[in-house]
Amino acid sequence: MAFEYIPGKTLFHRLDPRTKFLYWAVVITLAVSLGTDPIFTFALFLSVLVVIRMSKIPLGKVGEFLKGIAPVAGMYALFNMLFPPTATQFSKPYVFFYVIPNLLPITLEGIIWTFGAVLRFLIILLVVRTILMITPIRDLIIALIKLKLPPEFGMALSIGFAYVPVLIDENTKIKEAQQARGWKFEYRNPAKRFNALLRQMFIPAIFNSIRRTGDIAIAIESRGFSHNVAGRTYMRQLKYTKEDYAMTIALIAIFIGGIAVGPWGLKWAYYLNSVEAIKRFLQPHV
């Protein structure tokens, strides 16, 4: 399932969703600002894995997710390996071999670059996924409302999440109903295929959605949603605990530390330096 919540009582489950948002923001900012420095990005990646482990998320769930994004990650890796940004090129790159002679080399620098780029890609996706797995959707939405998202939008988001399984089920039914009438959707011609999909799948799907939207509107009105939206209460109360304050301080420290060692501060985490270091380490072996 796309938005599965895995219940638990670990530290990261207990944290206020707003603290989790801060965690998300810190990791994403660091991942982007470290500029795919392979060593520091790897360290950040490890920290994400540690959080996953501490949250007691079954490894199978993580594996499932990674398997799902593997094709995209693979494409991303291939593209980066073939075309690393010119700014990262050394004047004399270490070339393994040429894909197209004298034009498209596979270089050590390219591979190191790709390593960091793919890790950054995984970090960004894994962090979001982890937060969704350890936080009930409703808590996230309430946190967003506390952060000034209008409650109507919150409700819309919440309904959206609630209906994902229903929509998946409905689409399967529509597909099967059309197949039962001899419809094949594996046309070779992509235009034809798209057209068939549009007609036979989307028309019933849209018709059903419109009807359902009306029913949902009636249902929520009949339970007083528009009574006084601004004055509505929430059963789930968000509360900052000592853990949240401690985590916030830790996250701020990590953020400042990360920026300090990164390209804006001491420049320890600097792509070219790291590449040099890795090359020196690998030199005898390559």
Place this chain on the structure above:
Amino acid sequence: MNDAVTLENVSYTYSGGIRPALKGVNLSVRQGESLMITGPSGAGKTTLCRSLNGLIPHYFRGKLDGHVTINGVDTRASTISALSHVVGLLFQDPASQLVNPTVADEVAFGPENYGVPPEEIRARVTKTLELMRLKGYEERSPHSLSGGEQQACALAGIVAMNPNIYVLDEPTSNLDPIGSSIVLNLMADLVKQQKRTMIIVEHKMEELLSLVDRLVVLNKGEVVLEGKPRELLDHIELMEKIGLKPPQVALLASKLKANRPDLPVPMTLDEAVTVFQKAFASRRGKRISLRQEPAQPKNEAIIEVKDLWYIYPAGTVALRGVNLTIHRGEFTGIIGQNGSGKTTLVKHFNGLLKPSKGSVVVFGVDTSGAGIADLSRKVGYCFQNPDHQVCCDTVKKELEFGPRNLLVPEDEIRKRVDEVATAVGIQDLLNVNPFSVSKGERQRITVASLLTMSPDVLVVDEPTTGQDYRMGREMMEFYKQLNERAGKTIIVITHDMNIAAEYVKRVVVLKEGQVLVEGPTREVYAKTDLLQTTYLKPPQITRLGQLLKDYGMPEDLLTVDEAVSLFEEHLGK
């Protein structure tokens, strides 16, 4: 002031509607009274419910005449949200009223909207979930529950709002027998414990009549009958005439009454047993049985299922070693609760699913190597909800869709469309947009669009769910004709034991992915104890026969009509 709800000469026409949905309705409901409203489709039942919490006139704008008063307040002068605080409205389809990611949030939703303090909401959620027997489901997605549990969850959402008046609009129509008994039991508890005003719209008179104080029958927007359930037993024939399904025992007695004016009309099965025990007192021990019907001739086998197992990708084992043979020309019913594997089984007949283990052979072809399109020439599969299928802008194109996919020549297609449209009675609709006709008509269009593919076998999934008694019977009558006149093999999936009793010649009962029992309908229905293990109840009339066994009655009565002639005979002129 005692009346919780008053309708004074209320008429209502939907905007764009041609005839009024309600016509001059006068009705008052006392505080604490429980009232059942029934009537055929199009009687205005849902419209009446919508007028009680202000959806009419504030959401559905149409033309409202007369006055609807709730606790002394005219709904025109109020708002939906103010009225909903007092009037809790539960709808027919649980799936379109569960709007929250978890069960607990669903129950909390109403109280949250009215600004109830969080601690109080938590207390209410705990209490209500206990009352609705949903404890332990707090963090689950409402949509992952079974149909009955979903409706119980939706009901919990209403109960937690603590309304003064409950309005339940056909809460069991979309549910299987287990689901409906869950919800009916909860409703019975509510009626007894809470002493609130209850307005229940339902078709199931057999289960509900003894629970409610008063019954109102609507037809074509008007109140045609009103009174205590027992008083209305004298009007059973009228109820039957307008397409309702009065308790079978009451129907039986009122038909027998023609020759025996002093025979009391019972309301429940228990009462009927007492009444007939008395009437048959002198006949004790004398056996009487139904005339033997000739067995269905067995033609060649066309679908052969051997040791079929099916495991869904997520790991659910849906079928566990099913063996079944369907012969040409049979009219078979596949019966079972939701989740018993009915749909999974028939999806193997046209190749939508392929066996995980075992084999399915359709007209001599093993389905594991065959395409769905090829199999669909032989086996037509009509889905439950027409809205999952209709995709063309005219009915004609919809009928042409299947045969065109099968590359049938154009002149042949034209011929089939004309023939089928006439047979199904939709020739006037050919140039109409299928989305603009009624759901009943769309259901016919769906069947027609399969018939133009000219399959030998027609599989129909739940043809009567969500329809009233008369419409359900009309559909079944149509399949019966297809079976008898056109020689089609019909397989009907249903959980309606009554409708199956009347039409289906052979019954296959599934339980947890296995065939529990199968055979001629009469034989299977006589096995009440076995059916009970999967919570299926034979029709009331069958059970009456069984309970009167000592008085000579057979255990395999299927319909009221055959019971009438048998009872006549047994009572003597």
